[in-house]
Amino acid sequence: MSKPEVNAFFVGRALAQAIGEQVEKTLTQALSDLGKFDAEQRERLHAFMEEVMQRAQQQAAQTQGSANSAEGDFNFANEPEGDLQATIDELRAEIARVRAELQRYRSRSQ
Structure with a gap:
């Protein structure tokens, strides 16, 4: 085998390794971003649900304050x-x- 063929082999091998590393980095970064996005969405949903429940409790407390004997009042704390x-x-x-x-x-x- 001549020297240019050997050099071409090693260049090809190095290129393949470098491309593999770049693909791995890109895929890892994409999965990381996806995980962060999912966590943020879950956190936002949780905060939204807490806000809704808090508003419902406030409205229920107001309703109970104005009409203690009304049917259908909600009291989430109990x-x-x-x-x-x-x-x-x-x-x-x-x-x-x-x-x-x-x-x-x-x-x-x-």
Whole structure:
């Protein structure tokens, strides 16, 4: 084998390794960004749900203050854990329905 062929082999090998490293870095960065995005979205959803629950508690407290004997008042502080989870599940289902309807609206508008 001549020297240019040997050099070409090593250049090709080095090129393949460098490309592999760049692909690995790019893929790792993309997965990292995706993980960060997912965590941020979960955090935003959690904060949104807390805000909704806080508003509901405030409204319930106002309602109780103005009409203590009214039926249908909500008091989330005294709800068992299962009822709170059911409420959260219902809110999630409602959000999903609203998103689907919004997507249908957007697709019809285009």
